[in-house]
Amino acid sequence: MKNSLPEVHGFFQRDRSWHPPAFAPGYRSTVVRSPQRAPISFPNTLSEVTGPVFGHALLGELDNDLTINYAKPGESAIGPRIVVYGRVLDENGRPVPNSLVEFWQANAGGRYRHKKDTYLAPLDPNFGGCGRAVTDAEGRYWFRTVQPGAYPWPNGVNDWRPAHIHFSVFGPGFVQRLITQMYFEGDPMIWKCPIVRTIPDERAIERLIAKLDMEATQPFDSRLYKFDIVLRGSNSTLFENRKEGN
Amino acid sequence: MAQELNRLKESPSQTAGPYVHIGLTPNFLGIEGVFPVDLGREMVNDETIGERIDVVVRVFDGTGTVLKDVLVEIWQADAKGLYNSPNEPRGKADPNFTGWGRMASDMENGECVFRTIKPGQVPFNDGRMQAPHISLWIVARGINLGLQTRMYFADEDAANRVDPVLTRLEHQNRVPTLIAPREGNTYKFDIHLQGEKETVFFDI
Numbered sequence: 303m304k305n306s307l308p309e310v311h312g313f314f315q316r317d318r319s320w321h322p323p324a325f326a327p328g329y330r331s332t333v334v335r336s337p338q339r340a341p342i343s344f345p346n347t348l349s350e351v352t353g354p355v356f357g358h359a360l361l362g363e364l365d366n367d368l369t370i371n372y373a374k375p376g377e378s379a380i381g382p383r384i385v386v387y388g389r390v391l392d393e394n395g396r397p398v399p400n401s402l403v404e405f406w407q408a409n410a411g412g413r414y415r416h417k418k419d420t421y422l423a424p425l426d427p428n429f430g431g432c433g434r435a436v437t438d439a440e441g442r443y444w445f446r447t448v449q450p451g452a453y454p455w456p457n458g459v460n461d462w463r464p465a466h467i468h469f470s471v472f473g474p475g476f477v478q479r480l481i482t483q484m485y486f487e488g489d490p491m492i493w494k495c496p497i498v499r500t501i502p503d504e505r506a507i508e509r510l511i512a513k514l515d516m517e518a519t520q521p522f523d524s525r526l527y528k529f530d531i532v533l534r535g536s537n538s539t540l541f542e543n544r545k546e547g548n
Numbered sequence: 549m550a551q552e553l554n555r556l557k558e559s560p561s562q563t564a565g566p567y568v569h570i571g572l573t574p575n576f577l578g579i580e581g582v583f584p585v586d587l588g589r590e591m592v593n594d595e596t597i598g599e600r601i602d603v604v605v606r607v608f609d610g611t612g613t614v615l616k617d618v619l620v621e622i623w624q625a626d627a628k629g630l631y632n633s634p635n636e637p638r639g640k641a642d643p644n645f646t647g648w649g650r651m652a653s654d655m656e657n658g659e660c661v662f663r664t665i666k667p668g669q670v671p672f673n674d675g676r677m678q679a680p681h682i683s684l685w686i687v688a689r690g691i692n693l694g695l696q697t698r699m700y701f702a703d704e705d706a707a708n709r710v711d712p713v714l715t716r717l718e719h720q721n722r723v724p725t726l727i728a729p730r731e732g733n734t735y736k737f738d739i740h741l742q743g744e745k746e747t748v749f750f751d752i
Contacts, residue, residue, distance in 0.1 A: 310673050316751065321561045322692035329563075331690030334610035335741050341696075341751035344713055345673050349683050349698075350752050352633035353623060354648035362583070371582050393556045406571025415579060416567045418617070430579045432571045468564070468571055474635055476623040477752055479685050479694055483562040497563060500692050506560040532556045 311538030372430030381410025381448030393535030397441025412451030588650025598627030629668030
């Protein structure tokens with residue numbers, strides 16, 4: 303035996319008591335879509351620690367401005383103008399650079415531009431609802447949008463989603479793939495939502511609530527909300543003599 | 549008290565929901581003009597090395613109904629077994645193969661069709677070779693945390709029999725849930741979320 307670190311550095315195992323369980327009957331769609339047998343674990347191989355990388359060249363100029371990226375020239379989406387900004391970090395607190403962050407949302411009235419959404423609130427002809435960014439060397443991203451509205455959904459007879467933005471995030475390893483949702487500080491609807499409440503730990507829910515940042519807010523333009531996202535960390539970075547990111 | 553580790557917790561997952569297409573496959577949905585193409589639709593080009601195959605994935609719920617609102621991503625090695633990733637230490641992968649695919653299921657028949665190539669073999673951590681496989685990540689309404697599984701190839705029986713992952717499964721009668729049969733150049737991989745035929749999912 304030689305005394306050396308393993309060549310494939312696996313990611314820290316997911317804390318499945320922190321994530322929502324697959325079977326969460328308060329959110330009725332999970333009942334027939336949740337695996338019932340225990341998942342199987344094995345050490346990460348190259349198949350798990352590698353993953354696709356997307357460069358900044360991918361991005362168009364308007365990709366991170368949902369107020370205008372679907373709008374007619376000279377027009378913009380209706381609703382409260384906000385900027386969402388933050389960083390993608392790993393569990394060691396290090397920034398994740400070159401992370402593709404994709405986001406989608408309902409319009410200010412709570413209506414999605416989707417053939418399956420039939421809510422009464424009207425579509426906004428100038429709002430598509432999708433955007434994306436790639437994090438910089440410090441893991442930072444930002445985008446401008448309109449604050450989405452709450453909307454009713456078929457679960458119980460009177461269940462409403464709190465205002466939220468969906469996020470899809472890539473890390474360098476395929477098993478870091480994560481989809482989550484961002485909520486807004488102070489929204490009383492958060493704690494009534496069956497999807498939010500699939501998360502067992504209140505502290506975990508709070509990690510998904512973006513904070514209003516009045517200091518950074520742009521006067522007469524947009525209010526800012528800060529939302530950091532944490533991906534799985536690995537021990538590959540623990541022993542490297544690299545500058546601390548945090 | 550001992551010192552703090554000061555580690556962060558991973559952001560908790562939330563479902564992709566029924567409107568995942570808006571964000572991840574907007575052109576497929578009909579939201580055009582924001583992004584030129586949907587990412588992950590083209591994995592190969594005319595120069596890609598390897599045997600061209602189609603992988604058709606369907607996902608079934610516990611009632612046996614096919615999901616028409618699922619999104620599947622796949623990740624695989626090139627024909628020589630190299631990943632197109634900065635974390636690949638063994639050499640440079642085929643530059644004409646991305647290795648990554650993303651498809652929303654057809655809203656009528658639930659099929660996700662990936663046009664790709666058959667991957668080469670990749671070593672396990674102890675140096676044994678793994679059978680050729682494709683990694684999958686599955687999200688949808690009603691799935692709270694993206695599901696991870698693998699697809700193996702039915703015509704790689706010899707490699708499958710000694711694969712380090714397949715051989716470590718306690719319930720060997722579940723191995724067939726991970727093996728896609730071949731018809732012509734098409735592999736059909738049916739994933740069952742629940743029931744007798746529940747697919748093996750991984751916590752990796």
